[in-house]
Amino acid sequence: MADFQQQSAALKPDQIVEIIIRRRWLIMIPLCLSLTLGLFYTLTTPKTYIAATTILIQPQKVPTDYVQSIVTTDIGQRINTISQQILSRTNIEKIINQFGLFQDRPDMYQEDKVTSMRQRVHVKQQSTRHQGTEAFSVSFTGSNPAMVMKVANTLAGFFMDENLKAREMQAIGTSEFLESELDKIKKKLENRENVLAEYRAAHMGGLPDELETNLRTLDRLQLQSTEAANALREMQNSVSLLKNQISRLKENINSGTASTLQSDGTFVSTPSLSITEQQYELEKRQLDELLSKYTVRHPEVIKLTKSVARLEKKLEQEKTGKPNATPGQKTNSDKTRAASPNDNILFQYGLALKRMNNEIFNLQETLQKVNAKMLVYQKRVEDTPKREQELRSIQRDYNNIRDSYNSLLSRRLEAELAVNMEKKQKGEQFRILDHARLPEKPTSPDVRMLFMLSIGVGFGIGGGIVFLLEFLNPVIRNEEQIEVEIGLPILASIPPIGQPGDKRKKWANHVLFTAVALYSGVILSFFMVLNFNGIDRTLNLIRTYSNL
Numbered sequence: 388m389a390d391f392q393q394q395s396a397a398l399k400p401d402q403i404v405e406i407i408i409r410r411r412w413l414i415m416i417p418l419c420l421s422l423t424l425g426l427f428y429t430l431t432t433p434k435t436y437i438a439a440t441t442i443l444i445q446p447q448k449v450p451t452d453y454v455q456s457i458v459t460t461d462i463g464q465r466i467n468t469i470s471q472q473i474l475s476r477t478n479i480e481k482i483i484n485q486f487g488l489f490q491d492r493p494d495m496y497q498e499d500k501v502t503s504m505r506q507r508v509h510v511k512q513q514s515t516r517h518q519g520t521e522a523f524s525v526s527f528t529g530s531n532p533a534m535v536m537k538v539a540n541t542l543a544g545f546f547m548d549e550n551l552k553a554r555e556m557q558a559i560g561t562s563e564f565l566e567s568e569l570d571k572i573k574k575k576l577e578n579r580e581n582v583l584a585e586y587r588a589a590h591m592g593g594l595p596d597e598l599e600t601n602l603r604t605l606d607r608l609q610l611q612s613t614e615a616a617n618a619l620r621e622m623q624n625s626v627s628l629l630k631n632q633i634s635r636l637k638e639n640i641n642s643g644t645a646s647t648l649q650s651d652g653t654f655v656s657t658p659s660l661s662i663t664e665q666q667y668e669l670e671k672r673q674l675d676e677l678l679s680k681y682t683v684r685h686p687e688v689i690k691l692t693k694s695v696a697r698l699e700k701k702l703e704q705e706k707t708g709k710p711n712a713t714p715g716q717k718t719n720s721d722k723t724r725a726a727s728p729n730d731n732i733l734f735q736y737g738l739a740l741k742r743m744n745n746e747i748f749n750l751q752e753t754l755q756k757v758n759a760k761m762l763v764y765q766k767r768v769e770d771t772p773k774r775e776q777e778l779r780s781i782q783r784d785y786n787n788i789r790d791s792y793n794s795l796l797s798r799r800l801e802a803e804l805a806v807n808m809e810k811k812q813k814g815e816q817f818r819i820l821d822h823a824r825l826p827e828k829p830t831s832p833d834v835r836m837l838f839m840l841s842i843g844v845g846f847g848i849g850g851g852i853v854f855l856l857e858f859l860n861p862v863i864r865n866e867e868q869i870e871v872e873i874g875l876p877i878l879a880s881i882p883p884i885g886q887p888g889d890k891r892k893k894w895a896n897h898v899l900f901t902a903v904a905l906y907s908g909v910i911l912s913f914f915m916v917l918n919f920n921g922i923d924r925t926l927n928l929i930r931t932y933s934n935l
Contacts, residue, residue, distance in 0.1 A: 406853065419906055469550060626744065667695065674688065834914065
């Protein structure tokens with residue numbers, strides 16, 4: 388190893404050139420063989436073509452401010468899903484039967500055909516954006532260029548159709564789901580509306596929003612109750628006073644004295660009055676008492692006013708139109724006045740007492756009705772907090788269901804717009820940007836790679852052999868090695884002694900090497916032509932010239 392490092396370090400450029408010239412056959416022969424094998428493999432191996440279709444993902448045409456798309460899946464996920472659908476066994480078999488693929492392989496199993504087709508289809512999403520929009524490509528590889536182009540375009544058409552179907556189905560499915568959910572929640576909403584209406588109808592008048600009205604009504608009833616109680620108490624006092632007056636009048640009747648009721652409630656003896664006058668005086672006092680408590684529009688006041696006016700008119704007729712009586716002869720009125728003046732007053736008092744008792748009864752009945760109403764409104768006011776809590780619970784459930792219904796209704800309307808947009812193909816679409824064309828240059832075999840590989844293998848094998856022969860075989864090649872390695876000085880050098888025929892051998896060697904070099908050059912040139920011009924074009928060109 389040390390000797391190898393010393394020799395490597397001692398090599399000079401002229402020595403390397405000398406080794407290459409001396410070992411030129413060991414370098415040229417492996418290179419020729421490698422180039423020949425590489426060219427043979429390039430020309431004989433089956434050629435593979437690839438055709439690709441570029442599909443542009445075009446955004447929806449309607450602005451999202453007006454219509455929101457309900458297809459919100461990620462574009463990469465959607466492409467992957469569509470790819471799985473297209474590469475399903477059913478679609479793959481349909482494509483195989485449509486284009487008659489694998490007819491040259493009748494012994495091939497159907498599963499192997501499907502697997503081979505899946506391996507030859509490639510979907511690649513573009514990392515760059517075309518005018519702000521994403522794109523992806525669908526490619527197919529095969530040995531027939533025309534068939535590869537047709538299959539690639541067919542696969543692209545499948546992608547576009549499946550995308551439209553998937554978007555429309557997703558939009559319709561979403562709309563139908565929202566429709567069914569809307570029907571369910573609509574029934575719940577109607578049920579809660581009925582419950583709320585029944586509750587309001589059952590507790591009409593006692594609802595929380597009627598509290599203020601109930602309080603005002605209760606105050607008004609309280610005032611009516613107070614007024615009725617005061618009127619009842621005054622009427623009862625009047626009845627008691629009238630009863631006392633009747634008792635005193637009966638005492639005067641028993642004593643045979645005519646009496647007149649004074650304003651202080653006492654009876655005094657008075658001259659005899661007619662019945663009309665006594666009745667007029669009685670009703671006049673009763674009218675004054677009623678006017679002190681009621682207005683002139685009160686029914687009793689109106690009734691007594693008419694009666695007093697009638698009696699007053701009657702008295703005027705009696706004063707102006709009574710007949711002349713002979714001395715010592717009494718008229719019918721005098722007979723009536725003399726007969727029973729106190730009895731008539733007692734009769735009138737009895738009528739007044741009866742009327743006052745009726746009024747007391749009416750006041751008591753009114754007071755009972757007012758008190759009964761007060762109890763009802765008091766109950767309503769007391770139950771208002773309870774009704775408010777119950778109504779709030781029912782209203783809260785109703786509001787929640789109504790909000791959910793309104794939300795679903797708006798979403799349903801948006802879904803219907805999205806469905807119409809998808810049906811009219813105004814949503815996000817796949818548009819073919821570049822159709823697959825007939826491939827002219829095969830992707831396999833790779834001429835450039837085979838060319839570089841052939842040169843590398845040829846030079847590698849030749850260089851390896853030269854390396855082994857030169858550096859592993861300790862042979863002295865020049866004078867300097869003698870002086871350096873052996874340490875002896877060189878006194879003289881004898882040139883090689885020529886043999887007969889050496890010139891001929893040397894000339895033949897040069898001619899043969901030149902031929903091999905030309906052969907290598909031809910192969911290299913042919914490789915370069917194949918690389919730049921393509922295999923098919925080069926072979927077609929050769930066939931054309933050979934036919935000429």
